Amino acid sequence: MSRSEIPSAGKIAKVTCIGGGVIGAGWAAHFMRAGLDVVVYDTAAERESYLRESLAKAMPALIELGMAPSASPSRVRFTTNFEEALDGANFVQESATENIDAKIALIARIDANTAPDVVIASSSSGFLAAHLRSRAQRGERILIGHPFNPPFLVPLVEIAGGEGARQAAADASAFYRSTGCEVVELEREIDGYIGNRIQxxxxxxxxxxxxxxxxxxxxxxxxxxxxxxxxxxxxxxxxxxxxxxxxxxxxxxxxxxxxxxxxxxxxxxxxxxxxxxxxxxxxxxxxxxxGVDGQARLMALRDVGVVGIRGVLQRARVKLDGSHSR
Amino acid sequence: MSRSEIPSAGKIAKVTCIGGGVIGAGWAAHFMRAGLDVVVYDTAAERESYLRESLAKAMPALIELGMAPSASPSRVRFTTNFEEALDGANFVQESATENIDAKIALIARIDANTAPDVVIASSSSGFLAAHLRSRAQRGERILIGHPFNPPFLVPLVEIAGGEGARQAAADASAFYRSTGCEVVELEREIDGYIGNRIQxxxxxxxxxxxxxxxxxxxxxxxxxxxxxxxxxxxxxxxxxxxxxxxxxxxxxxxxxxxxxxxxxxxxxxxxxxxxxxxxxxxxxxxxxxxGVDGQARLMALRDVGVVGIRGVLQRARVKLDGSHSR
Missing domain, CATH: 1.10.1040.10 (N-(1-d-carboxylethyl)-l-norvaline Dehydrogenase; domain 2)
Structure with a gap:
């Protein structure tokens, strides 16, 4: 796959999120904030209302983190039609349930229904890209792009499986960074990647x-x-x-x-x-x-806390280095 | 030891720091910020200039965290005279080098030279209070008050050895909290306490x-x-x-x-x-x-980062709970 076949981060306008659970909806909020068109696919039609609620709940944090000028929840679309979801996608973020056989089959289907120059990133929490791509035709564009929950708040994305997808890993890194993520690329795949193993x-x-x-x-x-x-x-x-x-x-x-x-x-x-x-x-x-009732308070504390810490660290780095980088 | 013999947090006006290294000087900065009189004892006279430099370096962070109205570096005194250092002390924070035999002997000497109602807390990173108090006359007022470096920045203080010093542990907790620390009391002593073991x-x-x-x-x-x-x-x-x-x-x-x-x-x-x-x-x-040159930048990042995070979390808790407590 030549360099010119892969869209640069700047060329990515439409992202498809496969799976509309906690992680998929969290990714949708993150990509929406970056000013992208987002399609969320799920087999369960009732996930649409969950998606809308999640976006509404995330809005205060997204606004605090800073929205792209063109960002809008109206640019997030939900569908139960698989082919339609992938039509015209420039980047695919898969966040289905953690079941290795189901994921392998799903990723082969995504691969067969997506333009060949599109990166397919799995949010998987521990499976290896080497396994996930085993039944796909174009495995070299399939890798792990593992977020921490919730993806619109916690900056880390771990890229794993890049040893079988070097160009895709570089493109995925550039893309995630362009949306405000802190990207860490693993040199060699390992179960759980880095963050989960530390946990x-x-x-x-x-x-x-x-x-x-x-x-x-x-x-x-x-x-x-x-x-x-x-x-x-x-x-x-x-x-x-x-x-x-x-x-x-x-x-x-x-x-x-x-x-x-x-x-x-x-x-x-x-x-x-x-x-x-x-x-x-x-x-x-x-x-x-x-306590069960304590969950809502803890989530509110997490949202305000993580957004605030990100702001503190960004200002500290700008002050010390004159730039946003570490 | 009856309740009335132990000074309440509010009655502590003078703190003696035994040992003027990184941790001792860091404690001095912390207690100074709380508006207390602080005496720092060290056998090495040249530690006085180190103490002054440390206080000067800590000042921007202390000001950002908020100084007590009466707080001033001029209320921090240095001495190489052991008895004079302990004279009139209401609380002793020991931060000598980590050597078990030397610490046991030192703590017995502190015990012998301090009014009986005074809590003696060791900054030790892993020794058990049960050992440290083994040669002291009044072991029930000797415990671990373990900070994280630097003590004037990182809020945690771990109290260990309280099973042999219940009243002293309660008083030490109240005192540390009154100076702005986040106190965690161990129910049972263990080497390394909690924070170091996690590290x-x-x-x-x-x-x-x-x-x-x-x-x-x-x-x-x-x-x-x-x-x-x-x-x-x-x-x-x-x-x-x-x-x-x-x-x-x-x-x-x-x-x-x-x-x-x-x-x-x-x-x-x-x-x-x-x-x-x-x-x-x-x-x-x-x-x-x-890189060796990178240490100064990292320290600056740590100071600005930790102070900023403390501010974010305090504001978040006030907003959610209407109070400073968790």
């Missing part, structure tokens, strides 16, 4: 702390938010550790200390594996501490 | 991703910052997962899915243990990617 590593340690009676989950959440995470949100953990050494020349010695502490009981032992009972106790404790 | 769990997964050639550390830092951490900084990981289920009633099932993914290769295998060579490759990659 599971943290969850495992949280479960261990809970199982040992160290603190309840509400306290652990507060400790992580007000401690490590507030620094990580600014720069990630390796950069944070680099500031832990008084002098950069002592950093090698500082890292030896980290290694020693990791090995001397400052982490859940390798033998610790949460069982089904502990997982359900975890679910119960979260549910009873937050 | 090591993340570091282990980061090392695995690096060792597998999935991405370089710069990309991993960006993925964590712009993905999981931006949500965690708002509410912690368990609350984030609670928002991942479309409906709170489906949350138990959602947690089963997390468990399955943790167990099916979405995390470094239990057999993975970073060796010394990998740790040094890690240190080298961070050092060469950030």
């Amino acid at each position: 599971y590593a943290v969850l495992r340690e949280v479960l261990y702390l809970m199982s040992q009676g160290v603190a309840d989950l509400e306290a652990i959440d507060r400790a992580i938010a007000a401690g490590p995470a507030i620094r990580w949100a600014v720069m990630g953990p390796s950069s944070v550790f680099f500031l832990g050494a008084r002098d950069p020349s002592l950093y090698g010695k500082f890292v030896e200390g980290l290694d020693r502490e990791m090995k001397s009981g400052y982490m859940a032992p390798a033998s610790f594996q949460p069982d089904a009972e502990l997982m359900q106790a975890y679910a119960e404790q979260v549910k009873s501490s937050i | 090591y769990a993340v570091l282990r997964e980061v090392l695995y991703l690096m060792s597998q050639g999935v991405a370089d550390l710069e990309a991993i830092d960006r993925a964590i910052a712009a993905g999981p951490a931006i949500r965690w900084a708002v509410m912690g990981p368990s609350s984030v997962f609670f928002l991942g289920a479309r409906d709170p009633s489906l949350y138990g099932k959602f947690v089963e899915g997390l468990d399955r993914e943790m167990k099916s290769g979405y995390m470094a295998p239990a057999s993975f243990q970073p060796d010394a060579e990998l740790m040094q490759a890690y240190a080298e990659q961070v050092k060469s990617s950030i």
Whole structure:
């Protein structure tokens, strides 16, 4: 596939979202904000009202983040007609349910019904692009474009599977960036990509702390938010550790200390594996501490918090570097 | 020890910081901002100029966070005289080098030289209060008050060892909160407390991703910052997962899915243990990617970023709850 066959980010005007659930509707809000025409396809016609509600709920955050001049919810269309959804699409974002066989079949169908120069990105949370493209004719334009929920708020998009789709990965990166995403390209595919794996590593340690009676989950959440995470949100953990050494020349010695502490009981032992009972106790404790009614408040806090943090970090980088880049 | 013997938070006017390194000087800046009299003790006289420089560097962030009306760097005093440093202290924050035997001896000396109703909190990063108080006469007022670097910026203070010092833990919590900290009390002591253990769990997964050639550390830092951490900084990981289920009633099932993914290769295998060579490759990659000259820029970004995030979250909570509390 030659460079000229792939539309540049700037040439993408119409995006098709396959699947109108939480992630698909979240992507629709994100692409809409960037001033694009968006078509959302779902087999279930009742998803149209869910899509409209999601867009309406997202609007305050989208306005706060900044809308493209031509952006409008009226440019988001819903359809249950597969071929019509893909007609004229310049980019496809697939967000169907996580079922590997169904996804492989769906992606082969998208591939067969889409112009050959169009990138097909899957929102999948852990499947490998190498598997997802296995039954497609033009696998070299199929990759993972994994967002964090909700896609219109959290800036990260992870691109995986680029080793089999180099040009498509470069084009997808440019496109996502043009819509305001923070893009990270994996050099080699791995289950869970980066972000999810980090979440599971943290969850495992949280479960261990809970199982040992160290603190309840509400306290652990507060400790992580007000401690490590507030620094990580600014720069990630390796950069944070680099500031832990008084002098950069002592950093090698500082890292030896980290290694020693990791090995001397400052982490859940390798033998610790949460069982089904502990997982359900975890679910119960979260549910009873937050409460069903607490979900709406938490979502509002998340929306205002994440939008605000993005604004803070963008202003900080502009101030320090005179640009929006890191 | 009766309730009346312990000064309430409001009665604490003079804080003594034992140790004038990065953490001790950072605490001095924090307590100074709260409008307290602060004495910093260190055996090395040259630490006085380091303290003055640290305070001067911290001032823009302290002003942005908001200074108590009576706060002034002129109320921070430095001394190399141990007894004089502790004379009249209402609260002692110990931040000496992490060496267990030296700390035990130092804390016994502090205990012997301090009025019996004064809480002695150690900034230690992993030692247990149960060990630290082992040679003290009045161990029930000795506990861990562990900050995150720098203490004047990152709000978390972890209180550990409270099972042997219930009243002191309650008083220390009230005092730290009165100075603007986010306090988390551990119900049971554990090496590394909560925040550090979470950091090591993340570091282990980061090392695995690096060792597998999935991405370089710069990309991993960006993925964590712009993905999981931006949500965690708002509410912690368990609350984030609670928002991942479309409906709170489906949350138990959602947690089963997390468990399955943790167990099916979405995390470094239990057999993975970073060796010394990998740790040094890690240190080298961070050092060469950030660069020695990059440390100053990163520190500036951290200061502006963390102060800004604290402001965003405080305003968000006031807006949602009409109060500053979570």
